[in-house]
Amino acid sequence: MDLVQEPGSVPDKSEIRSCFDSQSGTLDRRVFADQALYDLEMKNIYARAWNFMCHESHIPNPGDYFINYIGEDQVIVVRDRQGEVQVLLNTCRHRGNALCRAEQGNAKSFVCSYHGWNYDLNGDLIGVPGLSSYYRKDFDKSQWGLAKAAQVDHFHGFYFATLDPAAPPLHDYLGEVGRIGLGLLVANGPVEAVDGVQKNVIDCNWKIAVDNLFDWYHVQYSHASAGMAGFMDLAAILHPNDQMVMFGEYGHAISGPVIPEERQAEIDAMTDEERLAVVAEGMLKNPDKPVAPPRPSAARDLLGPTGVRCMGHPNIFPNLWVSTNGTQLSLRLPRGPFATEIWWFTFLPKGLPEEIRKKQIAFNAHLFGPAGMLEQDDGENWSQSTRTSRGVVSRGYRHHLAMGLGHDEVMTDDAGAARVETTISEHAQRWLYRNWMDWMTADDWADLKANRSPVPQGRV
Amino acid sequence: MSQAKAVQAETAGLDAFSLQQRMELQFEIEQFFYAEAAMIDGRDYRTWLDLWTEDCSYWMPIRRTVTLSDIDREFTKRGDMSFYDDTRAALAMRIAKMESGSSWSEDPPSRTRHIVSNVRIMEVAGEEIGTEVAFLLYRSRLNTEESMWAGRRVDRLRRVDGALKLCGREIYLDQTLIRATNMSTLF
Numbered sequence: 001m002d003l004v005q006e007p008g009s010v011p012d013k014s015e016i017r018s019c020f021d022s023q024s025g026t027l028d029r030r031v032f033a034d035q036a037l038y039d040l041e042m043k044n045i046y047a048r049a050w051n052f053m054c055h056e057s058h059i060p061n062p063g064d065y066f067i068n069y070i071g072e073d074q075v076i077v078v079r080d081r082q083g084e085v086q087v088l089l090n091t092c093r094h095r096g097n098a099l100c101r102a103e104q105g106n107a108k109s110f111v112c113s114y115h116g117w118n119y120d121l122n123g124d125l126i127g128v129p130g131l132s133s134y135y136r137k138d139f140d141k142s143q144w145g146l147a148k149a150a151q152v153d154h155f156h157g158f159y160f161a162t163l164d165p166a167a168p169p170l171h172d173y174l175g176e177v178g179r180i181g182l183g184l185l186v187a188n189g190p191v192e193a194v195d196g197v198q199k200n201v202i203d204c205n206w207k208i209a210v211d212n213l214f215d216w217y218h219v220q221y222s223h224a225s226a227g228m229a230g231f232m233d234l235a236a237i238l239h240p241n242d243q244m245v246m247f248g249e250y251g252h253a254i255s256g257p258v259i260p261e262e263r264q265a266e267i268d269a270m271t272d273e274e275r276l277a278v279v280a281e282g283m284l285k286n287p288d289k290p291v292a293p294p295r296p297s298a299a300r301d302l303l304g305p306t307g308v309r310c311m312g313h314p315n316i317f318p319n320l321w322v323s324t325n326g327t328q329l330s331l332r333l334p335r336g337p338f339a340t341e342i343w344w345f346t347f348l349p350k351g352l353p354e355e356i357r358k359k360q361i362a363f364n365a366h367l368f369g370p371a372g373m374l375e376q377d378d379g380e381n382w383s384q385s386t387r388t389s390r391g392v393v394s395r396g397y398r399h400h401l402a403m404g405l406g407h408d409e410v411m412t413d414d415a416g417a418a419r420v421e422t423t424i425s426e427h428a429q430r431w432l433y434r435n436w437m438d439w440m441t442a443d444d445w446a447d448l449k450a451n452r453s454p455v456p457q458g459r460v
Numbered sequence: 461m462s463q464a465k466a467v468q469a470e471t472a473g474l475d476a477f478s479l480q481q482r483m484e485l486q487f488e489i490e491q492f493f494y495a496e497a498a499m500i501d502g503r504d505y506r507t508w509l510d511l512w513t514e515d516c517s518y519w520m521p522i523r524r525t526v527t528l529s530d531i532d533r534e535f536t537k538r539g540d541m542s543f544y545d546d547t548r549a550a551l552a553m554r555i556a557k558m559e560s561g562s563s564w565s566e567d568p569p570s571r572t573r574h575i576v577s578n579v580r581i582m583e584v585a586g587e588e589i590g591t592e593v594a595f596l597l598y599r600s601r602l603n604t605e606e607s608m609w610a611g612r613r614v615d616r617l618r619r620v621d622g623a624l625k626l627c628g629r630e631i632y633l634d635q636t637l638i639r640a641t642n643m644s645t646l647f
Contacts, residue, residue, distance in 0.1 A: 103636065105530040196522040196541030200638035203605075222564065229557035341637065346541050358539065365545045371520075371643040373557060376565035379641035 011036050013441045020433035025402030025426065027433055032205035033389035037440070038337040045318050045439045046071030048164045048448070049250075050173045052320045052331060053077040053087060055347065056157040057192040063106045063121060069333050069341075070163055075149065076100050076110065077159065080121040087149035087161040088123045094144075103197075110146075119146050155179065156186045158329075166445035174316065176417040177248025180307035181314025184326030187299040191347040194361055198344040198369035204382035205389070206319060206334040207436070209342065212378060213313045213321045213330075214255035214428035216243060217403065222381055226373040231366065237324075238424075244312060245427040246419045247410070247455050250448075251435030255428035256312020256324075258421060259293060264309050267294040283356050293325075304415045315428075317435065328364055338386055344369050401426045401433070410456050418455045427460060473584035482581075489591060489617065490579050492624050497574035500646050505555040508646070509548075513618055513627040518546040520631040520647065535632065543643060544631070554646070565644035572645050573598045588627070589617045599645055607640040609633055609647070 016037070019028040031037060047070065054066040054077050065078040067090065074090040076099065088110075090098050097114040100107070109126065110119045118127030123146035131139060149161035153170040160170055167173060174182065185191060202209065212218065219238055227234040237257070244258035259267070267275065275294040293311070300308045314322040321330040327348060333341040346364050348357055368375045388394050404425030410418050420427060434453050442448035474482060499508040512518075520543040521535040536542060546554070558566045575596040583590035592614050599607040616628035631647045 102526045102530065103524045105527050105533070194541050196536035198522060198541060198543060198638075199636070200640060200642070202641045221562075225557045225560040225563035228560040228562060229553045231553055231557070344541075361539065361541065362545050365542050366550060369543060370638050370640060371543045373553070376642040376644040377563065380564045383641050 009036055011040060011440075016040075016440045017437055020401075020430070020437055021398075022430065022434055025400065025405045025430055026398035027401055028398055029389040029395040031433075031436070032208060032386050033337055033395060035337055038334070040440055041334065042071040044442065045436075046334070047073075048162065048167060048439070048445060049318055050151075050153075050160040050162045050167060050170055050316075052316065052329065053085075053152075053159040053161050055191075055193045055345070056085075056154065056159065058104070059085065061106065063108060064104075065100060065107055066104045067100055067102070068331075070149075070161065071334060073163070074098065075161065076146075077161075078107070078121050082122075084122075085152055085154070085159055086122050087152050087159075088119075089147040091147070092117055093125070093146065099146075123148050155182050157190070158182055158185065164445060168445070168449070173250065175249030175252060176304075176415050177246045177254060177314070178252040178316050180246070180303050180310060180417065181248075181252060181254055181316055181322050183303050183307060184310065184314065184322055185329070185347055187295045187303060187308075187326055189296070189298075189349040189351075191349050194346040194348055196346070199341060200370040200379075201335065201339055201341050202379045202383055203338055204340050204379070204386040205337055206332045206340040207432075208382045208385050209332040209340050209378075210315055210319055210321070211429045211432055212382065213315055213323075214245075214253060214432065215426070216240070216256055216312075216424045217426070218381070222377050223374050225377065229373065231373040239311070240424050242421075243424055244306075244310065244419055244421050245425060245431075246306070246310070246312075246314075246417055247427075247431050248317075248417075249455070250452065251317035251432055251439070252315065253428040253431050254310055254312045254314040255425075256310075259309040259311060261309070268297075268300070270294060272296045280353070280356060283359055304413065304417070306413045306415070306417055306419060315432070317432075318439075323368065327360060328368065330368065338390075340382075342370075342375075401429045405430070406459060408460055410458060410460055412457075418457065420460060431456070471581055471583065474581070477584075485584075485589075486579070486581060488624070489581065489589065492617070493576045493579060493593060493615075496626075497576050501572050501574055503569060505558060505646070509552060509555055511626050512548050512551060513620065513625045514548055516548050516551075516627045516629075518544055518551055518629045518631075520544040520633065523633055523636050525636045543638075544647075551646075558644075563644075565642050568602065570599050570601045570645055587619045589619075589624075591615045591617060595647070597645065597647060599640075601641075605641065609635065609640075609643075611635075611647075613647070 019031050051070045053068050058066045059079045062079050062081050065076050068075055068077055076088045076090045078086050080086050090100055092099055092112040094117050095114055097112050099110040099112055116129040120126045125141045125144045128141060150163055150165040151167060152161045155170060220234055226232055239257035242258050242260055246254040275296055278294055319332040323330055327346060329345040331343040335341055348360060366373050404427060408420040408422045410420055412418050438452040496511055522541055523535050526534050557563045576593050578594035580592045582592055595611055595613050597609040611631055611633040614630040617624050618627045
């Protein structure tokens with residue numbers, strides 16, 4: 001089998017199906033280093049999935065826009081005159097020029113800098129220079145509006161878009177686990193974006209960055225220096241034997257620490273005032289520590305009995321990480337097999353006391369992003385893991401992702417979320433790559449819905 | 461009035477200075493920045509840290525590509541997200557990380573070269589001197605990674621017991637998307 005193919009060729013489904021072996025928990029490194037697979041990811045994953053666009057507070061007023069990507073397709077996320085959020089492909093229908101060249105801003109309309117075609121905020125083509133004189137009125141503007149996302153929706157103010165009209169509604173796409181994952185962002189109340197998205201490019205495959213967010217095994221070693229420098233007590237955040245993995249629809253998953261049932265019972269017995277006091281005291285005594293639970297009592301209704309105990313890392317398939325304790329989102333935007341843009345968004349509850357707000361922002365700035373005490377070293381590891389996959393002999397050796405395979409029993413709560421509660425494991429990474437194969441081999445949404453891997457039951 | 465004097469006269473707080481005094485101050489500050497750059501490039505981070513006052517602030521906002529009409533939103537502001545928002549303790553933490561033996565982003569260490577130029581004295585206020593410089597920071601990592609960061613630095617110096625110390629640094633990069641695996645270096 002050789003997945004290195006002529007440009008434009010499509011990898012064979014059986015070859016894709018062999019990339020991850022669920023029995024042995026091993027992964028073919030070619031998933032990180034193959035242009036044909038990458039091209040298929042753009043079509044079969046990104047052009048079909050619901051992709052995170054921005055939060056409502058990024059674009060509060062009509063004309064406010066924010067540029068994002070669906071795969072490598074650039075989109076304008078804009079609030080139109082009616083207050084609706086539109087997601088438009090950022091490419092003029094005339095000669096393809098990008099309409100917005102800024103990352104964000106406010107516009108009355110989108111005028112192309114090439115020939116001056118002018119589009120309304122909802123994508124309608126409203127102005128074409130020379131319509132009478134050059135086109136001799138032989139042109140129908142109504143047919144040449146901007147291409148739009150097939151569906152746009154939001155969950156607690158977090159906007160998503162899909163280019164595929166056959167995609168299920170966002171609510172169903174997220175499923176219970178995806179909704180818990182995003183729910184962590186608003187578990188302490190409604191949030192607003194803190195201004196500023198950190199963006200950098202890492203020379204790694206996007207999936208290396210994604211599967212790493214589930215990986216609590218690397219923390220003690222990759223990030224040892226952050227602990228030694230006194231930035232954070234890694235042992236205190238790791239809880240290696242109180243770990244939970246939740247398996248969601250279409251490849252969403254959550255992996256990481258879980259609040260033990262006994263501790264949650266203590267939290268449940270506290271009033272909201274008592275909980276807030278614990279959070280505030282912790283923050284103010286330890287200026288470089290994150291806001292930690294106890295979450296307010298309303299969080300139980302929002303997240304459910306299992307979700308409220310979740311301290312782990314959700315990934316909304318394919319590439320949206322809800323970071324620790326729900327104050328940040330990280331997008332991993334593919335830029336070819338060997339490069340990924342990393343974007344960090346920060347969200348904080350509205351009305352947070354100023355002192356706590358300042359400390360949380362400073363903590364987030366020190367944690368992740370290219371200068372972050374943790375992420376500095378992630379970039380180094382991910383880029384080298386990707387680079388070694390380019391060696392024709394090295395890439396013949398499969399990655400080992402079998403930690404804990406066959407040792408855990410799936411539990412399901414009343415809300416239907418499947419989970420294991422266990423030690424540090426690689427269950428979520430295995431779930432990710434199984435689902436990656438489902439997406440990559442599906443002909444369309446109907447095929448994916450019918451033939452995807454069922455959420456695990458029994459022994460995993 | 462000479463051309464040099466006309467330009468310098470715009471600097472706040474320098475009215476009482478003779479041209480000779482201004483030149484001496486300019487020389488002293490330039491030599492300070494050259495020595496400081498050599499400390500970072502020579503990996504003498506502890507000596508570098510001693511240049512900073514206890515109450516110092518070290519900050520790099522996020523820059524964005526915006527249209528001229530939105531230009532006041534080009535940089536994030538204090539209290540928003542940033543790349544660096546460091547106290548002296550945070551700078552010490554970064555150095556302790558590099559020295560830990562487990563700081564994979566700096567072991568093997570990067571090779572850096574700070575080129576500091578266009579040094580301007582913007583303000584003299586008592587013991588503090590406001591300056592602006594242009595910098596070019598070249599970094600080479602492992603065998604093939606190269607990063608180049610250009611920008612403007614707004615540095616605040618304070619005379620403590622006769623010696624110059626750094627009490628503030630604002631770093632305004634000329635990049636928006638950071639085209640590097642990380643920023644594990646000191647600016």
